Amino acid sequence: MVLSRTSQYAVQALIYIATQPAGEPVLNRDIAERLNVPAAYLAKILQSLCKQGLLDSFRGRLGGFCLRDGMQKTSLMQVLLLTEGPDFTKSCILGLKECSDHSACPMHFKWVPVKKKIIAMLQEMNLEELAKAVRTGKYRLADLPAAALPA
Amino acid sequence: MVLSRTSQYAVQALIYIATQPAGEPVLNRDIAERLNVPAAYLAKILQSLCKQGLLDSFRGRLGGFCLRDGMQKTSLMQVLLLTEGPDFTKSCILGLKECSDHSACPMHFKWVPVKKKIIAMLQEMNLEELAKAVRTGKYRLADLPAAALPA
DNA sequence: TATAATTCGGACAAAAAACTCTTTAGGAGT
DNA sequence: ACTCCTAAAGAGTTTTTTGTCCGAATTATA
Known part of the structure; x- marks a missing residue:
């Protein structure tokens, strides 16, 4: 039930x-402090997201780092395809290399509709929306009290 | 999308x-061959399932190994609680230590209903049923052609 | 031009997960 | 009693994931 730490x-x-003013680069160090995650590791992740075109x-x-122009509405699905790899949604839950409607593992037909729900959920959440909800104070991004927000 | 290999x-x-005749112990070696999985590693997993009361x-x-008496109807949920640990269903998808309806991460309220679907699916599948479906040849357990079945 | 602040890149380290090897112990058949 | 077949147990190895460190390149500003 679970994303890799890298994806998280x-x-x-x-x-x-996305919560920060667009166009003003955000420091890796600040992000790491705010999220309470290892800065050097986070830097690697952000660098990779740059190469993949999500960030500048x-x-x-x-x-610092900004969302690349036009990437504000990137869905979590798109993000996870970058961080988890293109087979993210394609693999069999039991790990079979071949598993399809035609030749299925015992979980296949129960799993597929559930997987569709997951995919739909990931596709309907985008960075801009989520950021807005965080800015209103509705949600927490880290295990810390919501930080003071920029005016 | 995603279970650990151990769980798989x-x-x-x-x-x-569960597909094999009840009461006749099944050899670790045979299971490993049939599933095309490392035998020594599988043995560890089965030993652990013994300690946890699922197998004899x-x-x-x-x-060899048999399902312990009365464990035929064990749900996949119960299995995964053993292999993935008791927090399997409890953890926040973004990895926050505290994440609940009261104080939520930005994905929480979208994720919870989907998670419920997953849990329901896992609870309604049990070993006996799945084994029966495999025995009829409806499903494949490994990346190999369905094995010859015992009469 | 010098300096301080930042990302970049690569090598390295630690931890966790996946997997192997070897030895021991227990049970069935002869 | 002996032999063979099996799981048990524990140590060790390999691979992957996660995380660290450091030096070089880049940029704004004084």
Whole structure:
């Protein structure tokens, strides 16, 4: 019931970045502090998301990470396809290499409709919306009291 | 989308054991061959399931593993609670230690109903039923052609 | 131009998960 | 009693995931 830690950090960080004023780069260090996750590891994850086109990065003073233009509405599904790999939704729950309607594992026909629900849920949540809900104070992004929010 | 390999092996093995005549111990070696899974590793998993009360084991000639009496109807939920641990269903999808209706992560209220579907699915599937469906040839347990079945 | 602040890249380390090997112990058949 | 077949147990190995460290490249500003 479970995403890899890498995916969890990625989603948390992306939502956090989306809560911040667009165009102003956010420091890796600040994200890491705010989310209470290892900074050096988070940096790797963010760098990878840059290469994959979700984020822009800027070096030097006033540097940091921003959502790339037009990526505000990226769905969690798209994010997880990047962090978990393109087979994220494709694999058999019991690990069979071949498992389809035609030749199925014993869980297949119960699992497929549930998996569809999961996919639908992930597709209907996007960074902008989630960030908005976090900004209103409705939700917590980390195991810490909601941080003071920018005016 | 996603069980640990350990859980996958456990479920596959338990269903396989349930397909075999009750009371006749099944050899670890045979299960491993049938499922195409590392035998020594599978043995550890089965030993653990013994300690946890799901299986009985017998040493020496005519030894092997059987479902413990009365465990035929064990649900996949019960199995996964053993293999994935008791927090299997309890943890936050974003990894927050505290995440509840009262103080939620941004995915919480979308995730909870989906999680309920998953849990319901896992609770309504039990070893006996699954084994029966496999015995009829309806489903495959491994990436191999369905094995010849005992008369 | 110098400096401080940042990301980038690669190597490294630690921890967890997956898997193996070897030895011991127990039970069945002869 | 002896032998063979099995699981049990524990240590060890390999692979993957998670996490650290450090030096180099880049940029704003004084």
